[in-house]
Amino acid sequence: MPWRRYLMRLLPAAILAALLFLGFRPQPLLVDTEAASLGPMARTIEEEGRTRVMHAYRISAPLAGQVRRIELEPGDLVDAGQVVAVLDAQVAPVLDVRSVKAAEARVEAATATLDAARREVEAASAAAAFAEAEYARLRTLGAQQMVARNEVEAAASAAAQARALREAAAARLSGARHELDAARTALAFSGSLDPAASGVVALTAPASGQVLRRFLESAQVVAAGAPILEIADPALLEVEIDVLSADAVRLAPGMPVLFERWGEEAPLEGRVRRVEPGGFTKISALGVEEQRVLVIADFVSPPELWARLGDGYRVNARFILWQAEEVLRVPLSALFRRDGDWALFVLENGRARVRAVEVGERGGRFAEVRGGIAAGERVIVHPDRELEDGRRVRPRQNRD
Known part of the structure; x- marks a missing residue:
């Protein structure tokens, strides 16, 4: 019949049109979703x-010298006032042959100077004794008006000068003794390793605690101010x-x-x-x-x-x-700016719908939402740039 022939002609065209529609229609966009939830949040x-x-005490060398070997280990307990390190005064440098000869010559020169000073003291003492005796004799004669007054005054001045010269000679003698002692000490103790020949300084803990750090262990020479130990209460x-x-x-x-x-x-x-x-x-x-x-x-x-x-x-x-202990929150990655306000995409019946929201505090992963969405509604996180309002979407996975 004619209508059957007509239908048979239209059927392939309809099938082709349906296939073309199904092939070229927009496919749902795969998206990640997460539910708006109530929970704790912090910024x-x-x-x-x-x-x-809080309170560390660093013990340092008060002067240059040699620190003896330290037996304390980090972590050892110490009491306030306990000796924690011993510092020997710096050893005198060893003299070479030329320096030794020079030191011996200084000793001999100091000895000769001391002998000369002694002679000067003897001479000055004799001169002072004579001047004082002469002054005493003339003063007696002056009282009897047997000599002129100016002679008595001259004798008094000579006696005073003689006493001053004697005192000056005694001072030079004392200086000569010190110079001789210094020369003998430099010669006797050069290169001496005897601890008794040098001073010893005991370093004590200023407070009770533990040895925190030990800056040296074996005996060694340190400069003034060099750190030795650090003590603290851990x-x-x-x-x-x-x-x-x-x-x-x-x-x-x-x-x-x-x-x-x-x-x-x-x-x-x-x-x-x-x-x-x-x-x-x-x-x-x-x-x-x-x-x-x-x-x-x-x-x-x-x-x-x-x-x-x-x-x-x-x-x-x-x-x-x-x-806060319980706030309505959504992932930060779901939010974006739209016309100057915050917005997000909500999943409704298989389509993405733009929803304006009021955002409060923002934390590391979540943002507080104070209006525009209810707990349990699913939002699209990391929305694609191609996503538009009303676009068909299909959740790829749920992130809860």
């Missing part, structure tokens, strides 16, 4: 820090963290901080004690010049939890700027 700053003892620990100056202005004393990756799974609790007022420049691993500030924090957790930490141990500090 934090993370930086690396290291522990340090139970008194604090943490120093250098943070960016832009982050330091958001920190304040009393703010909570968590210490993580210190060796155990459970974090340790702490509290900011001081944000230092002075900053310093530091070059990062990428070669970027940064302005950093030191933040000092104390442990709040019981000491038995962190008793194995010591001085200079590395920790990761997470400062808590804001936290």
